[in-house]
Amino acid sequence: MATGHTDPQRRERILTATLDHIAEEGVASVSHRKIAARAGVPLGSMTYHFKGIDELLHEAFTRFAEHVAALFERRLNAAESAEEAREAVTDLIHELSDGPQHDLIVTHELYTLAARHPEYRELTRKWMIRSRQVLERHFDAETARQLDALIEGLALHRALDTAPHDRQLTSEAVKRITRTA
Template sequence: MATGHTDPRRRDRIIDATLDHIADEGVAGVSHRRIAARAGVPLGSMTYHFAGIDDLLKEAFTRFADEIVALFERHLGRADTSGQAREAVVDLVHTLSEGPPRGLVLAHELYTLAARRPEYRALTQTWMLRSRELLQRHFDADTARQVDALIEGLTLHRALDTEPQSRTLTLLAVTRITDPT
């Protein structure tokens, strides 16, 4: 492994290690020492690349939000009709809820942090606005806001329910919110 300034991926490895650590142990367990060990970098790299733990957490959660927005884009970007957009939302809910629990855990760690600490709310607000902008390609602004909240709620319920709802029921919920007739 390269050292010092010759390791162009060091910062990225630190951010990745931070997200992995949060998914495994929560935000409360984040420290420079733990993340450096997990990333396989010298402890001094932490303060070289990040002003402090808050800077590191904001960078890590920004990367996570970018990943979720990219997932929204992949699903919604294929839709040309309102029916296809509804199906894309159903696919998104099922993809998010049936995958590894990492994304669900990271999202809720961020929500908890934002609920406790106002400086993290800007990050969640930016994430929500970006998601809604993608949804607004297919639905009006008020509907996009409701669908965004529905995605969050259905994803959580499907992921944690011992008998998660079917695609048919998910489509029914999405249709009830998005179909003006």
Template structure:
């Protein structure tokens, strides 16, 4: 393996390896040694490239959340009408829950970490903000916030159920959230 100076992709490989190790053993089982072995780099590369485990976790989860935001943007960017936007949200729920265990595990590991560590809450808030901005291409901010929660909840439910609901149920939920608002309670 090349040295750090002649191996410009080493840092990226370490970040990718950290995500892979998290999928295998969770954040609780993550160690510099496991990540270095997975990345195929000397153990000393860990402290050369990262000040500690928190920096590595932050960068790994930032990369992961960026990939999920890109999925939001791809689905929603293709929509041109309100009907297409609702269909894109339905597609998004089904894409996020379609059996990609890696994404599901990483999402839950990040949520658990953010629940315990305030520094990671900011990362999840940034992620949610970016997702909502993509939703706001088609929906007002309050509806975008509700849709974001619906997408997260339905994706989790569909991924964890033994008999996930079909697309029609998702489309109905999206239609209800995006329907014209009624009078607000006093």
């Protein structure tokens, strides 16, 4: 592994380590020392790459929002009809809820920050706009807004329920919202 300034992947490792740490221990426990250790980088490189914890967190959450938005885009860009888009939304809900808890936890850590800090609220607002724009390729703006909320809500409920609902219920909920679209 390259060291010093010749390590082009160091910044990415730090961001990945930050998101992994948030998923395992929460935002409140993030420190330069903990992230440097997790990323396998010298402590001094933290301040070389990031002005402070706030910049580190904002960049990590921005990277995460890009990751989830890209997932939306991959699923929905492949759809060529409204019915395929409905299936893509159903697939997306199940992918988000059946996968590792990492993304679910990071999402809710971001939402908690957004509820308290305007700069994170702006990040989540941009993420929601991007998600809705992808949905608007298949549905009107009002329906896209409702679907975006449904995706978040059903994914959360499925992920946290000890007996998550099945695909049929998800599909029916998507159909109900998109019936007039």
